Amino acid sequence: MTEPISRREFFKSLAKLGIGMAVLPPALKALFDFHENLWAQTSSFKEAEYYTKLDGGKVQCTLCPNMHILKDGGIQVCNTRINKKGTLYTLAYNNPCVLNIDPIEKGPFFHIRPGTNTVALGVGGCNLRCLYCQNWNMAMERPDRLDNLDMPKEKILDAAKDKECKTIVFTFTEPSVYPEYVKEVTAYTAEKKILNLVCTSGFINTQPLKDICKNVQGFTVTLKAFNDKFYQKICGQTLKPVLNTMETIKFEKRWLEIVNLVVPGYNDDMKVIKEMCEWIKKTLGEDTPIHFGRFVPQYKLKDLPPTPLQTIDDARKIGQDAGLKYVYTFNVAPHDGNNTYCPKCKKLVIERLAFKILKNETKKGKCPCGYQLPGIWE
Secondary structure, eight states: OOOOOOHHHHHHHHHHTTOOGGGOOHHHHHHHHHHHHHHTTSTTOEEOSSEEEOGGGOEEEOSSTTOOEEOTTOBOTTSSEEEETTEEEESOSSOOSEEEEEEGGGTTOSSBSTTOEEEEEEOSOOSOOOTTOTTHHHHTSOGGGSOOOOOOHHHHHHHHHHTTOOEEEEOSSOGGGOHHHHHHHHHHHHHTTOEEEEEEOOOOOHHHHHHHHTTOOEEEEEOOOSOHHHIIIIISSOSHHHHHHHHHHHHTTOEEEEEEEEOTTTSOOHHHHHHHHHHIIIIIOTTOOEEEEEOOOOGGGTTSOOOOHHHHHHHHHHHHHTTOSOEEEESOOSOGGGSEEOTTTOOEEEEEETTEEEEEOOBTTBOTTSOBOSSBOO
């Protein structure tokens, strides 16, 4: 059987010959149609879930709050979903562009199996357009245009077993834009007693999120700011769906940790940070960990300075004063905000240097004083 080539490769070949689609002879048009048919059958292209077929070959994607309507050939803003003749396909299936063995603390997950390693993977694509994106070369690109690995669920499980990892985390880009892959992998690995985790920006509709929750035990949500103007200007989306995502995760009784990257001049207003921390305590609970991160110039905000350390310290103190029990820092090490303290006896029970555990005095998450820390410890 003839091996299918991508649309990109096909057009590149035509360009080398100086040929445009408008002047293709019948034979080449037939060849193009042949490859178009094969295109939809390859393992990296699977019919998507969460969409509605409309008249005229259009489809409406219902995965995220954008609810975009796509014409034939149209691609979602996340770059992972394409309309082909009235059927929506996912371009993000079995094809991660990155796969690492990372410390689980890198998530960051500070209340899940401290000191263990995890299989961390990501597929190209994202439905936000953050101007400071750290992985923009993957997140802003179509998955089928990246250098990918062929990683169906069986291979991911094999990788976890080979490296003696009992945890898998979907991270680096935006897992919520490829739910078909996440759900298939997590359903399979959960049966094998693997813990599944997701790091997400949280811009997703409620039903797809609930479906992902079925076999995912923990989430880190990047709450970019507690300000809708920031979301619209810096991230290209809106805040409310992200708040709804965190409430849904809590409702589904899944573990949640929150990340807030503090960007100088954009989301470092301490009054707004106080409002955010008070909302977290009231809505999500005082046991919900929050990690305040130091911004490092990236992507389209390279001209900004790194976040002053005093700003991170001030944000952490505001979180503690608001009554949150676990307020951490990241991108700052060494720092006391890397450590976990028992809320009851105030003793340092887990000491960290960035992602490395230096000391852990808990047993299955229980402090020597008898206080049970919240999280997933076994």
